[in-house]
Amino acid sequence: MHVSLMVAITVDGKIARDVDHFPDWTGKADKRLYVQVTKKAGVMIMGSTTFDTIGRVLPGRKTVVMTRNADRRSDREDLVFTQDPAEKVLDRLAGQGYTEAVVVGGAKINHLFAAKGLIDELILTVSPLAFGTGLSVFSDAVDLKLNLKEFRQLDENTLCLRYLVDR
Ligand SMILES: NC(=O)c1ccc[n+]([C@@H]2O[C@H](COP(=O)([O-])OP(=O)(O)OC[C@H]3O[C@@H](n4cnc5c(N)ncnc54)[C@H](OP(=O)(O)O)[C@@H]3O)[C@@H](O)[C@H]2O)c1
Incomplete structure (x- = not known):
């Protein structure tokens, strides 16, 4: 499984000014790459x-949502809420035939996967902005x-950087 x-x-x-910051600042080129x-x-x-x-399920791919709240449930096939540890989430996806998974934030979930050594690659898009403070x-x-x-x-003002994690 490549993560x-x-x-x-x-x-x-920074990835957001605060936890409620809607990610509408990243530009079209970033959004295109994200979808791809x-x-x-x-x-x-x-x-x-x-x-x-985000407030909705993005179409055309499965969304796995990490939560500790057992009351959060979904009856959609493309949306899963899980309380499982990160390793188990990846094992289950591999068992379902997925060979790749993309962790897409936020800061806490990024840390969760990175601290456990589960990330193989970092894909960063750099927008021409500075927040000074934030996440x-x-x-x-x-x-x-x-x-x-x-x-x-990616466009006049946006860079994409890809790094492989040395492990
Ligand atoms: N710029 C970007 O690319 C980008 C990407 C994504 C997000 N963001 C921004 O990041 C912000 C959100 O980031 P965040 O760090 O506050 O939150 P987050 O990482 O999106 O979610 C954290 C939540 O996940 C659940 N959780 C935490 N650890 C868990 C574990 N071990 N197992 C299961 N569930 C766990 C907890 O919620 P429960 O209460 O449900 O348990 C926790 O409060 C937003 O502003 C968003 O717009 C930016």
């Missing part, structure tokens, strides 16, 4: 705060060593 962490950042490494990467994998994994911020890519300490795989200009 990517995909995140849109400002030039000062997540649809290719077929599944994305996110925290419940991110899911609630960083990871909510807590991580120790990742990375190898640059690709850098690409």
Whole structure:
């Protein structure tokens, strides 16, 4: 199972001004790439705060929502709420035939997967903005060593950086 962490950042490494910040600042090029990467994998994994911020299921791929709230349930095939640990979530997806998964935030869920050494690749899109304060890519300490795989200009102002995690 190849696990990517995909995140849109400002030039000062922020992913949002605060937990309620709707991600409408990242631009069309980022959104296009997000759709392309997540649809290719077929599944994305996110925290419940991110899911609630987006406020709907994005079509054409499965959404796995990490939550500790056992009351959160779904009767849709493309939406799963889970209380399972990260490793078990990935094992279950592998058992369902997925070979790739994309972790798509937020900071807490990024940290959860990265701290356990479960991320193979980082896909960052850098938007031409700075927030100064706000949420960083990871909510807590991580120790990742990375190898640059690709850098690409997505449009006039947006960069995509891909790194493989050294592990
Ligand atoms: N720029 C970007 O690319 C990007 C991407 C995604 C999100 N964001 C932004 O990030 C912000 C949200 O980030 P966040 O760090 O506050 O929240 P988050 O990572 O999206 O979700 C955190 C929530 O997930 C649940 N959770 C935490 N640990 C868990 C575990 N071990 N197992 C199961 N569930 C667990 C908890 O909610 P329960 O109460 O449900 O248990 C927790 O409050 C929003 O502003 C969003 O717009 C930005």
